[in-house]
Amino acid sequence: MKDKFSINVVWSWLRAALNAMLVPVLAVFTAMVVGGIIIAMVGGNPFDAYLGLFQGAFGSAKAWSETAVWATPYIFAGLAVAVAFKGGLFNIGAEGQLALGAVFSAWIGYSLPDALGFDLPAIIHIPLAVGFGVLAGALWAAIPGALKAYMGGHEVINTIMMNYIALNLTSFLLNGAMKDPSPTNVIARTPAIALSARIPPLMDGLRVHWGFFLALVVAGLVWWVLWKTKVGFEIRTVGANPDAARYAGMDVKNIIVLTMAFSGMLAGLAGAIEVTALNYRHELGFSMGYGFDAIAIALLGKTHPLGIVLAAILFGGMRNGATRMQFVTQIPTDVISVIQALVLLFVAADAIIRYIYRIRTREDRVVLTRGWGG
Amino acid sequence: MELKRFGFIAAIIIVLFSVVVLIGSSQSSPLIIIGSMIATTIAVATPLTLGALSGLYCERAGVVNIGIEGMMLAAAFFGWLASIYMNSIFGWAALPSLIGGVFFAMLTGGLFALLHAVLSVTFKVDQIIGGTVINILAIGITGFLNRQMFFDKGSIFGGNVPHAPGTLPSLGKAINSICNGGCDGLVNSISGSVIDQKPIALLAILLVIFTHYLLFYTRWGLRMRAVGEHPRAADTVGINVQRMRYANVIIGGLMAGLGGAYFTLESVPSFEPLMTNGRGFIALAAMIFGNWTPFGAWAAALVFGASQAMQINLQIFRESIPPQLAVLQISYVVGLTPYILTMLILTGIIGKTTPPAADGQPYEK
Numbered sequence: 001m002k003d004k005f006s007i008n009v010v011w012s013w014l015r016a017a018l019n020a021m022l023v024p025v026l027a028v029f030t031a032m033v034v035g036g037i038i039i040a041m042v043g044g045n046p047f048d049a050y051l052g053l054f055q056g057a058f059g060s061a062k063a064w065s066e067t068a069v070w071a072t073p074y075i076f077a078g079l080a081v082a083v084a085f086k087g088g089l090f091n092i093g094a095e096g097q098l099a100l101g102a103v104f105s106a107w108i109g110y111s112l113p114d115a116l117g118f119d120l121p122a123i124i125h126i127p128l129a130v131g132f133g134v135l136a137g138a139l140w141a142a143i144p145g146a147l148k149a150y151m152g153g154h155e156v157i158n159t160i161m162m163n164y165i166a167l168n169l170t171s172f173l174l175n176g177a178m179k180d181p182s183p184t185n186v187i188a189r190t191p192a193i194a195l196s197a198r199i200p201p202l203m204d205g206l207r208v209h210w211g212f213f214l215a216l217v218v219a220g221l222v223w224w225v226l227w228k229t230k231v232g233f234e235i236r237t238v239g240a241n242p243d244a245a246r247y248a249g250m251d252v253k254n255i256i257v258l259t260m261a262f263s264g265m266l267a268g269l270a271g272a273i274e275v276t277a278l279n280y281r282h283e284l285g286f287s288m289g290y291g292f293d294a295i296a297i298a299l300l301g302k303t304h305p306l307g308i309v310l311a312a313i314l315f316g317g318m319r320n321g322a323t324r325m326q327f328v329t330q331i332p333t334d335v336i337s338v339i340q341a342l343v344l345l346f347v348a349a350d351a352i353i354r355y356i357y358r359i360r361t362r363e364d365r366v367v368l369t370r371g372w373g374g
Numbered sequence: 375m376e377l378k379r380f381g382f383i384a385a386i387i388i389v390l391f392s393v394v395v396l397i398g399s400s401q402s403s404p405l406i407i408i409g410s411m412i413a414t415t416i417a418v419a420t421p422l423t424l425g426a427l428s429g430l431y432c433e434r435a436g437v438v439n440i441g442i443e444g445m446m447l448a449a450a451f452f453g454w455l456a457s458i459y460m461n462s463i464f465g466w467a468a469l470p471s472l473i474g475g476v477f478f479a480m481l482t483g484g485l486f487a488l489l490h491a492v493l494s495v496t497f498k499v500d501q502i503i504g505g506t507v508i509n510i511l512a513i514g515i516t517g518f519l520n521r522q523m524f525f526d527k528g529s530i531f532g533g534n535v536p537h538a539p540g541t542l543p544s545l546g547k548a549i550n551s552i553c554n555g556g557c558d559g560l561v562n563s564i565s566g567s568v569i570d571q572k573p574i575a576l577l578a579i580l581l582v583i584f585t586h587y588l589l590f591y592t593r594w595g596l597r598m599r600a601v602g603e604h605p606r607a608a609d610t611v612g613i614n615v616q617r618m619r620y621a622n623v624i625i626g627g628l629m630a631g632l633g634g635a636y637f638t639l640e641s642v643p644s645f646e647p648l649m650t651n652g653r654g655f656i657a658l659a660a661m662i663f664g665n666w667t668p669f670g671a672w673a674a675a676l677v678f679g680a681s682q683a684m685q686i687n688l689q690i691f692r693e694s695i696p697p698q699l700a701v702l703q704i705s706y707v708v709g710l711t712p713y714i715l716t717m718l719i720l721t722g723i724i725g726k727t728t729p730p731a732a733d734g735q736p737y738e739k
Contacts, residue, residue: 042522090502144717153720156440156502157662160655161713168713172706292510299503332521337514345507351497 024300024307026353027346028314035339044331056324057317063324065206069278071309071316073098075215076270077290078297078308079222080263085303086226087259088239093144093159094267095291096166097137099282101268103170105133105275106282107178109193125196130272137268138261140166145260149253155260163291174284188284199277211277215312218269219305225262226305235259267294289337296344315340379665383673386715387415390680398691411683412568418686419672419679420575420640421446421650424633425657426664426671427578427585428483431626434589434666435619436602437494438501438734441508442630443654445486448512449634451520453479454538454645457638461539468539476542476574476635483631484624486512491623495616498736509654517647538643546570574632574640579672581629586668598622602730605737615737630654652713659716665727674719681711 036046057067077094084091091097108129113119120128144158174188181191201209226232237245238255246252270290275282297315301307318340322333346353353359391411395404425442432439457475460466466474486508493504524536546565549557564570589595600608601618609615633653638645656678664670685708688695 042519092506147717147721151721151723153717153722157655157659157720158717160652161659161716164652164713165710168706168710289513292506292513295506296510332518332525334514334518334521338511338518339514341507341511341514344510345493348503348507349493349497349499351499 020302020304020307022359023350023353024302024311024347026357026359027300027350028343030346030353030356031339031342034342035335038338039331039335042331044329049325049329049331049335052325052328053318053321055321057321059324062206063320065208066320067313067317068208068212069316070320071312072209072212072215072277073270073274073290074293074297074312074316075219075309076266076273077294078301078312079219079305080266080270081294081298082301082303082305082308083222083226083235083266084259084263085298086239087235087256087263088242089145089148089256089259089263090156091141091159091260091263091267092156092291092295093141093162093166093264094270094294095289096159096163097140097264097267098271098274098290099166099170100140101133101137101271102275102282103173103178103190103271104136104268105129105272106190106193108132109197109276110191110281113194113196119194120196122196122198125194126199126276129193129197129276130269133272133275134265134268137271138265141264141267142257142261145257148260149256170282171284174282180281190281190283192281193275197276198280199273201277207278209277211273214273216309218266219309222266223305231258235262293340296340296347299347300343379663379670380673383677386677387680390684394684394687394691397688397694397696400694401691407687409568411680411687413571414683414686415676415679416568416571416579417575417641417679418682419675420578421633421636421653422657422660422675422678423578423582423672424574424629424636425654426661426675427581427668428626428630428633429658429661430585430589430666430668430671431598431622431629432487432490433661433733434602434730435598435622436605436730436732436735436737437491437619437623438505439487439490439623439626440502440505440655440658441486441490441512442505442633442657443650443652444505444509444512445483445627445630446634446637446654447516447648447650448486449479449482449631450637450649451516451634451645452482453631453635454638455519455523457539458536462536469543471539472542472639475539475639476632479635479639480628480631483627483629483634485627487624487627487630488620490627491620494736495619495623498738501734501736513648516645520645520647538638540643542572542574542640544570544572545576548573572640574636577632581632582668582672589668599730601737602732605732605735609737609739619737633657656712656716659719662727662729663716663719666730677715678712681708681715684708684711 032050036050039046039049055063057063077098080094080097081091106129109125112125112128140162141159144153144155144162147153147158148155171188174190178190179185180189199210201207202213224232226236234245234250234255235258237248237250238252238259242252245255271282293315297308297311300314301309301311318336319333322336325331326333391408394411395407398407425446428442428445429439453475456478457471460474461468461471489511490504490508493499493507494501543551546561549564550561553561569576587595589598597608597613597618600611600613601615605615608618634650637649657675660674660678661671663674664672688708
């Protein structure tokens with residue numbers, strides 16, 4: 001045991017971590033430079049814009065709190081995409097899974113006390129509401145998983161199609177059966193969830209809630225499941241080499257379905273926490289764009305839970321700080337989407353970054369997805 | 375493509391048409407309804423057909439392209455923007471501005487495709503990730519510029535959405551204006567008929583035929599299929615694999631760009647963020663269902679077009695929808711058909727599809 005913690009081991013671990021962070025950090029830097037050029041091209045001052053962005057994201061306790069609020073669903077959704085990547089699957093459907101998780105969590109949140117006729121204690125109601133959201137996300141993702149495993153339907157197109165179906169379904173429910181019946185309401189949203197289903201904020205006066213803490217715990221749990229359990233080993237083996245997994249006697253088809261369900265669970269959790277800890281209801285359209293952001297976060301974090309937490313805080317900070325940036329410099333918040341797309345571009349095409357900065361070391365290529373045939 | 379699949383496609387289209395004819399029978403004659411359904415189907419299938427052709431050029435050459443959605447969205451925006459510039463700032467007439475807009479839309483598609491080619495052919499990035507990059511980039515850039523240019527007080531148009539030069543004229547109107555009212559007989563027989571389509575819709579059909587010819591009857595097509603099926607063999611006989619892939623991905627981008635032009639220059643004279651609404655992905659499904667052949671992809675695009683045409687026509691006849699069906703919220707159900715159909719197609723229930731053998735694999739010399 002003593003050996004395991006010797007200074008050399010710690011040193012080499014640190015070096016590996018720094019090495020792994022080199023390309024993502026340079027990718028973010030390069031994307032910010034290109035983004036700055038775009039801001040300058042439309043007549044803004046990039047330095048003022050980035051100063052506003054930074055102050056808005058990390059300049060005060062309130063800024064930190066809002067950044068954590070933004071980062072929470074990003075951590076869950078980023079983990080969702082990363083788990084699928086580890087299993088050799090590309091889940092573009094986090095958005096739909098998240099929306100359905102939010103809808104079902106809200107449904108349990110507002111309807112259960114009335115349906116039962118008595119108030120539930122929070123210790124039962126919160127887990128039930130969150131649990132239903134998680135279940136909805138898991139089942140929604142398991143469908144494309146099963147189609148992939150048993151019928152060979154490629155999960156990329158199927159998860160995208162499931163997004164549109166989820167969007168239509170959500171719109172159908174929020175405009176119909178689940179619409180907030182209060183006379184002043186004109187928008188597609190559910191009624192507010194019961195007080196007993198609400199996750200409290202971490203401290204008074206700030207919006208940051210226990211969901212952020214939960215996201216950090218779940219990130220640790222995902223790491224533990226993927227690297228320390230049998231099922232995690234199976235997921236990673238199927239992801240790295242399905243043929244080898246089959247020869248080793250693993251049930252590849254079931255593991256594919258399981259991986260997608262695991263992934264959808266995390267995306268559903270993102271939606272459930274947004275409802276139970278932040279918005280206290282689900283509103284149509286709030287989840288737009290989370291799916292794509294989640295992919296960028298998973299790749300920026302190199303599909304490692306720790307990396308994803310850092311990437312989610314960065315992206316959350318950008319989204320949060322963008323409001324102040326727009327206030328100070330009149331640059332629309334949408335520029336953040338451009339910068340995030342550039343981050344993804346440079347992370348995905350790390351060869352560009354290696355070329356620009358003359359980085360010699362080359363890591364092993366990780367197979368993320370396969371073509372239609374496989 | 376085998377006969378069975380065409381039969382299946384015909385069956386779906388007939389079912390969709392019959393439902394509309396039945397529901398609308400109290401308000402209009404079947405022939406008129408069928409005529410309008412066919413015309414709408416061809417029109418709304420246009421971006422799907424062009425998107426499917428875009429995917430076809432890329433994938434037959436061995437490059438998976440899931441960025442069609444983003445290419446179309448960006449092309450829709452920049453084509454529209456260019457037409458506005460030509461019309462209201464350079465003072466061009468409406469029609470030249472629109473044609474110029476189509477040109478710029480295709481250019482935009484081509485440039486995004488060039489980026490995809492650089493990523494997937496030169497840098498050998500995972501092609502599905504590369505396509506996702508294109509999609510996110512297109513959403514970001516169009517959303518940002520749309521707001522920056524039109525909804526900002528300091529912008530060139532002072533915070534107003536400017537007056538766009540309208541949409542491209544249909545065939546009947548175009549002929550009418552060309553002969554200056556001198557060929558009424560021809561115009562009358564075209565107007566209101568099924569072939570009275572707008573130019574991009576007609577061009578899409580011609581491109582289907584052209585692509586079929588190119589792919590199966592020319593040297594270029596043979597080389598294209600060779601680099602998609604067995605790049606090493608192609609390389610051995612002296613075909614430049616990288617160059618062939620670059621060229622075809624860019625041609626695919628031009629097709630997607632033309633498909634994007636449909637949205638803002640032919641269908642409606644305005645741009646909205648995210649307006650392609652998944653059509654690029656459905657086009658990809660049409661290509662797969664069509665088994666990577668031009669006519670197959672077109673037939674599949676028509677199925678999706680028919681389900682969308684059904685939705686549009688049911689909206690017109692919504693008073694005649696029997697109350698029993700209204701409970702099912704028929705517009706929501708019909709709205710889901712393209713997506714569910716796409717998933718069914720991918721499962722292979724409706725017949726097996728075979729992608730090009732080297733689809734999605736970077737070529738290492």
